[in-house]
Structure formats: C-alpha cells, structure tokens
Amino acid sequence: MxxxxxxxxxxxxxxxxxxxxxxxxxxxxxxxxxxxxxxxxxxxxxxxxxxxxxxxxxxxxxxxxxxxxxxxxxxxxxxxxxxxxxxxxxxxxxxxxxxxxxxxxxxxxxxxxxxxxxxxxxxxxxxxxGFSFPCLLKSCSFHAALFLGASLHAAIVHLGLEDDLFIRTSLINLYGKCRQVDASRKLFDTMLYRNEVSWTAMITGYVICGNVVAARLLFDQMPERNIVTWNVMIDGYVKAGDLINARKVFDEMPKRNEISFTSIIDGYAKAGDMVSARFMFEQLNNKDVFSWSVMISGYAQNCQPNEAFKLFVEMYNRKIEPDQVVMVGLMSACAQLGRMSIAKWVDLYVQQISLDASQPHVLAALIDMNAKCGNMERASILFASMQIRDLVSYCSLMQGYSIHGFGAKAAKLFDQMLKEGIIPDDIAFTVILTACGQAGLIEEGSGYFKLMKDAYNIDPSLDHYACMVDLLGRAGLLKEAFEFVKSMPMEPHAGVWGALLLACRMHCNTELAEIALLRLSEVEPQNAGNFVSMSNIYAADNRWADVSQVRYIMRLKGLRKIPGCTWVYS
Structure with missing residues (x-):
C-alpha cells in the first residue's frame, strides 16, 4: 500500500x-x-x-x-x-x-x-x-433535531449497530446537544468501551444543560483527559459565571492551546474585567482571529469603544483578516462613538474584504452603526436590501430614527413590522415608546403601551413606565405623569423619578420637582446630577435662596457637579 x-x-x-x-x-x-x-x-x-x-x-x-x-x-x-x-x-x-x-x-x-x-x-x-450514521447524527446535533435523531437511533438499534463506538458516541452527543442528558448518560453508562471522545461528549452534555457540578464529577473520573475535555470544563465554569474555578482549571492544564486562552478571556470579558482579559490575551503567543474577536467584542460590550478600535488597528497592522465576529464587534464600538466618518470607513472596509455582508447579523450591525452615527440614508438602503428582516434589524433602524428626531418614521416602521407578522418583544416596545416620547406622539405612545399589555401579554417593566412618564412629561402633562407614577404596580426606580424631574425642569414645575428629588435622594443619594437639576429649576424660578440651600446640601453630602464636555468631529 x-x-x-x-x-x-x-x-x-x-x-x-x-x-x-x-x-x-x-x-x-x-x-x-x-x-x-x-x-x-x-x-x-x-x-x-x-x-x-x-x-x-x-x-x-x-x-x-x-x-x-x-x-x-x-x-x-x-x-x-x-x-x-x-x-x-x-x-x-x-x-x-x-x-x-x-x-x-x-x-x-x-x-x-x-x-x-x-x-x-x-x-x-x-x-x-459505522461511519455513515455519525455524519447524519452530527447534523442532527447541530440543528437540535431531536425527533429525527431519535428515529435514527431506532433504526440503528434495528440494524444492530448501537454498540458501535462511533455511533454510540454520536448518539451521546446528539442527546446532550438536545438537552436530553439523562438519555445521554444511559447510553454512556452502558458502553462496553469508552474513549476520550465519549467522555468528552458526556461532559459537554452536562455543560450545555448548565450542570457544571455533574460535569466536574465526570471530569474527575475520566481516566485520561485530552485538551478538548479541559477546554470544555473551562467553558462550563465560564458559562456558569464561576471564573475562580475556570481559572483554577486553566492553571492546572498540562498543556494549553488558543481555545483555552480564548475561553478564559471570554469569561473575564463577560464579567466586565477587561484588564484581566487583556492580560491573558497578551500571554497568548499564537493569537488567531477568534481570540482577537473575543477581545474586540469584549471592549465593545463593556463600553470601551476606543480600546476596541486600538486593538483592531493592531490586528489590521499584523495583516490578520477579520471575520464576521470581529467586524460586528467593531461596528458596535463605532455605534457607541457615533462618528459618521469612522462608520463610513468601516462600511467601505467591509465591502473591500472577503466578508459576506449579506448575513443577517452583519447587516443588522451595519444598520445599527449607520443609524446611530447619523447616516440614516445608508441605514435605510441596507435595511431595504435585506431579504428577511428580523426584530433586531427593525429595532436598529427605529432606534436610529428616534435618536435623530424622526419619531414619526420610527412609529411608521413599527407598524410595518407588525404587518409583516414580526412579534415585538419588551426591547422593541422600549425603543418605540422612547421614539414616541422624543417626538411628542402621545396618542401613539399610549396606544403602544396598551398594545404591549393587551395584545402581546408583556408585563410593562420599570423602563417602559419610565418611557411613559417621559412621554407625558415632555408634552407638559405633568399632573398626568405624576398620577401615572402613583398608579404603578411596583416601586418606581430612579429612571421613572428622573424622567419626571426632567419634565419638571422643562416646564418649570418646582412643586412636583421637589417630590421627584425627594424620592431620587432615597434611591440614588450620591447622584449629583439630580441636585444640579433641582438647583437649575429653582434658578429658573428666581428662587435663589433655594438654589443656595441645594448647593449647601450637596457640599454636606460631598457631591460635586461633574464638568460637561462636548466633542466636535470634523
């Protein structure tokens, strides 16, 4: 041979x-x-x-x-x-x-x-x-097709192939991916022979089901562990939010690869500890595109857009071609900065590299970036080019219209979304209620609030109530806004009272402003902005003695007004 x-x-x-x-x-x-x-x-x-x-x-x-x-x-x-x-x-x-x-x-x-x-x-x-069935079972696992997988299992038993090592391991993997971990364990426990792949498939099933304790017990019983199993265990702890044990497993590993580092980096990023994430990233010698994507996305998710761009520039200079995850993370960072010039560069760069920008999540990110950076014309063109529009893309464009003062267009788009049969969630209603508030669409906003409860059985959250207070308050309906707050079925949070205080400042209502400040001082006593707003309300009403009193209280509490700044981009 x-x-x-x-x-x-x-x-x-x-x-x-x-x-x-x-x-x-x-x-x-x-x-x-x-x-x-x-x-x-x-x-x-x-x-x-x-x-x-x-x-x-x-x-x-x-x-x-x-x-x-x-x-x-x-x-x-x-x-x-x-x-x-x-x-x-x-x-x-x-x-x-x-x-x-x-x-x-x-x-x-x-x-x-x-x-x-x-x-x-x-x-x-x-x-x-014995090699044919695992291929089909793998596809069933990826698509979580439990019914078809179970039918194949019955056929395998009928053909007498259930004891084949590769087939049984594939079945364990199938049931684990479909969250039928008891069926996986039954197959695992009755195996005549187990290899490392079989053990790893069973441990992975527990991790997917969120049972990291059972996964660890099996991990400790495993005769010989390979690097894949170690990585699965790290991933299990990361998903459970247990970074202490994740790091402990990482430190105990006899050998680590890029996946090991990337998993622990992802854990730190999700916990908001970008300093530790960056430290681990720098320890990684062979950085692949996935590790870069985790770091860039982590900076974007933790509201550090400048750091995300700095890291992307470093990646760009190393001539590493980004994938979709990298570019979506970069678009999120750009959306936070709100700079149209950078948004145009990112948009052009996506067209130049070999990246499939027609993928729904990439298009949605492009729409969100352009909309938040003020390029509504480009965002609308991208939205119109989508073959299948989902809730995320609709919300991105609606939010863009809302930010830039086109509340009526946002409402029209929301109605179009409903006609297309897309079911809005609580976030979608937050977006449209905010848009209605900023555009002064009282009737439409009130209708959407009622629609949320009656047609879609969504219990309004505190954010929804804050949007409605803002909507009524901006329109000058301060009494109605206060009555709305008093009718809430739960205790109002700072966002609700803050919306009322802002409305009082807009319409110079000191009486209600004092009530709002009193409640705000209870729920967030160290927020200097609330006292500053109250001081400005008194000043607008020529109540200078009260202005001095508010400033005195701020000094007693050790509160200082945070200096504002304005960025002007050319």
Missing amino acids: TLFLRCCCRCLSSSSAAILANTAPTAAASSSSLSVASLLLSCRTLRSLQQIHPHIIRKGLEQHQVLVCRFLVLCTSHFALRYASEVFFRVSSPNVILWNALLNASSNLSSLSDTLYLFNLMRHSQHPD
Missing part, C-alpha cells in the same frame, strides 16, 4: 480501509495516479485544488476512488461542498467510503435536509456503516 493510500485510510476502520485498498491503482495506472496523489498531498488552498482537478480529468482518473476520496476530504476542509458534489457524482459506482466522505462534507457545510437527502440516496446503492 502506498504512503498516499495509508494517509487516506488512517482514520478509517479496517473494513473501510480494505475497500479503499481494493480500489488502489494497478501497476499500469500507478504512475499517473501517484503524480496526482503527490499534488493532492501538497495541496493547501482551494485554488490549488481547482488546478489539480483538470489533471485528474485529463489522466482519466475520475473513477479512481482513492483519489476522489482524498479530493472530497480536501473540498470539505476548504468549504467547497458544491465542488465536492460535482466531482462525486461523476463517479459511476461510488463505494461506501466515498458516500461517507460526501455525507461528512454535507454535515459540516450544508443543511440537515440536504444531508438527509444524500443519506437516503446512498441507501439505494450502499448499506450505511
């Missing part, structure tokens, strides 16, 4: 390897096949693969199943499923190994329905083996 054939058979069962060996080239054909085999072994890019294919055709090797098998594996690694399918279906009688290679490609790169179609097509000419 040649070196090439051994490479192809390395990960196959003995029976599968025998099938490939029987299709090995004869002495007459060996010279042509070996030259192509050598090219395939050295292939590193999709372009190289496309250049090798004509050689296979010219040398009459399209039916050479060993070469085609290797070709399909390479197509999968380069995300070229369509190309792999074209090559596969030129083989007159593909054996089970070739079918498994195509199934594996489909399970990684295509939909569940496509993979199921190929599986059923395969059954017309070949019997599925």
Whole structure:
C-alpha cells in the first residue's frame, strides 16, 4: 500500500480501509495516479485544488476512488461542498467510503435536509456503516433535531449497530446537544468501551444543560483527559459565571492551546474585567482571529469603544483578516462613538474584504452603526436590501430614527413590522415608546403601551413606565405623569423619578420637582446630577435662596457637579 493510500485510510476502520485498498491503482495506472496523489498531498488552498482537478480529468482518473476520496476530504476542509458534489457524482459506482466522505462534507457545510437527502440516496446503492450514521447524527446535533435523531437511533438499534463506538458516541452527543442528558448518560453508562471522545461528549452534555457540578464529577473520573475535555470544563465554569474555578482549571492544564486562552478571556470579558482579559490575551503567543474577536467584542460590550478600535488597528497592522465576529464587534464600538466618518470607513472596509455582508447579523450591525452615527440614508438602503428582516434589524433602524428626531418614521416602521407578522418583544416596545416620547406622539405612545399589555401579554417593566412618564412629561402633562407614577404596580426606580424631574425642569414645575428629588435622594443619594437639576429649576424660578440651600446640601453630602464636555468631529 502506498504512503498516499495509508494517509487516506488512517482514520478509517479496517473494513473501510480494505475497500479503499481494493480500489488502489494497478501497476499500469500507478504512475499517473501517484503524480496526482503527490499534488493532492501538497495541496493547501482551494485554488490549488481547482488546478489539480483538470489533471485528474485529463489522466482519466475520475473513477479512481482513492483519489476522489482524498479530493472530497480536501473540498470539505476548504468549504467547497458544491465542488465536492460535482466531482462525486461523476463517479459511476461510488463505494461506501466515498458516500461517507460526501455525507461528512454535507454535515459540516450544508443543511440537515440536504444531508438527509444524500443519506437516503446512498441507501439505494450502499448499506450505511459505522461511519455513515455519525455524519447524519452530527447534523442532527447541530440543528437540535431531536425527533429525527431519535428515529435514527431506532433504526440503528434495528440494524444492530448501537454498540458501535462511533455511533454510540454520536448518539451521546446528539442527546446532550438536545438537552436530553439523562438519555445521554444511559447510553454512556452502558458502553462496553469508552474513549476520550465519549467522555468528552458526556461532559459537554452536562455543560450545555448548565450542570457544571455533574460535569466536574465526570471530569474527575475520566481516566485520561485530552485538551478538548479541559477546554470544555473551562467553558462550563465560564458559562456558569464561576471564573475562580475556570481559572483554577486553566492553571492546572498540562498543556494549553488558543481555545483555552480564548475561553478564559471570554469569561473575564463577560464579567466586565477587561484588564484581566487583556492580560491573558497578551500571554497568548499564537493569537488567531477568534481570540482577537473575543477581545474586540469584549471592549465593545463593556463600553470601551476606543480600546476596541486600538486593538483592531493592531490586528489590521499584523495583516490578520477579520471575520464576521470581529467586524460586528467593531461596528458596535463605532455605534457607541457615533462618528459618521469612522462608520463610513468601516462600511467601505467591509465591502473591500472577503466578508459576506449579506448575513443577517452583519447587516443588522451595519444598520445599527449607520443609524446611530447619523447616516440614516445608508441605514435605510441596507435595511431595504435585506431579504428577511428580523426584530433586531427593525429595532436598529427605529432606534436610529428616534435618536435623530424622526419619531414619526420610527412609529411608521413599527407598524410595518407588525404587518409583516414580526412579534415585538419588551426591547422593541422600549425603543418605540422612547421614539414616541422624543417626538411628542402621545396618542401613539399610549396606544403602544396598551398594545404591549393587551395584545402581546408583556408585563410593562420599570423602563417602559419610565418611557411613559417621559412621554407625558415632555408634552407638559405633568399632573398626568405624576398620577401615572402613583398608579404603578411596583416601586418606581430612579429612571421613572428622573424622567419626571426632567419634565419638571422643562416646564418649570418646582412643586412636583421637589417630590421627584425627594424620592431620587432615597434611591440614588450620591447622584449629583439630580441636585444640579433641582438647583437649575429653582434658578429658573428666581428662587435663589433655594438654589443656595441645594448647593449647601450637596457640599454636606460631598457631591460635586461633574464638568460637561462636548466633542466636535470634523
């Protein structure tokens, strides 16, 4: 057997390897096949693969199943499923190994329905083996298709393949990903033999279900742990918000990789500790695009947009091409800065690099960035280009209209969203109520507040009540706003009383302002801004003695007015 054939058979069962060996080239054909085999072994890019294919055709090797098998594996690694399918279906009688290679490609790169179609097509000419079912089960796991997975399990039992190591491990993974951890454990406990992948699949199931205690118990029982299992355990603690144990597992690891570092960095970022996240990031020698994306997104999520941009510039200078996660994080940072010039650069950069900007989450981020930076024309064009509009994209555009004083357009867009059958959530109602408040749309805002409760069964939150107080207060309906506050079914928070105080300042109502300040001093006594607002209300009413009294109280409390600043960008 040649070196090439051994490479192809390395990960196959003995029976599968025998099938490939029987299709090995004869002495007459060996010279042509070996030259192509050598090219395939050295292939590193999709372009190289496309250049090798004509050689296979010219040398009459399209039916050479060993070469085609290797070709399909390479197509999968380069995300070229369509190309792999074209090559596969030129083989007159593909054996089970070739079918498994195509199934594996489909399970990684295509939909569940496509993979199921190929599986059923395969059954017309070949019997599925211990490698066929795991490919389909993997696709079921990814799409959380429990019903189909359970049906496959029944077929596997009927065929007597349930004790196959790879199949049973795939079933454990399926049930774990579908949060049926008891079914996973039953299969795990009755296994005749377990390998590291089986243990890891079971531990992963517990982590997905949020049972990090059970995951750790199994982790401690595991005879030999690989780096994947260690990383799963770190991820479990990070998801549980237990950074102490996550770091402890990280420090105990005999060997770490990029995933180990990225998991702990992500944990610190989610906890808001960007100093520790940056420290761990700097300890990572081989930073991949995923580690960069976690840091940039972490800075954006923790309201540090300048740091996000600084890190992106460093990444850019190292000539590391960003992925979608990096660019979405950068767009979020840009939206926080509100600078149109930077937004235009980011928008143009996305068009220049090989990034699929048509993906819904990328488009939604582009819309949000342009809208918050004031480029509503571009945001509207991007929104119109979306084939399928979701709640996030609608909210992004509505919020943009609201920020820039187009409340009526936001209301019109909200109504359009309802007509398209998109169900609003509590955030969507916060956005539209804010827009109505800033535009003075009292009737529309009151209608949306009632719609939220009556039509969508959403209990108004404190933020919703604050929006309504703001809506009434801005319109000068201060008495109605105060009565609304008193009718609330829960204790008002600072946002509610703050909205009333702001309205009192706008309309010079000192009586209600004093009530609002009194309540604000109870819920947030160290907020100097509330006292400053009250002082300004007294000043507008020429009550200078009361102004002095407020300033005296501020000195007693040790409160100081925070100096304001204005940024002007060219």
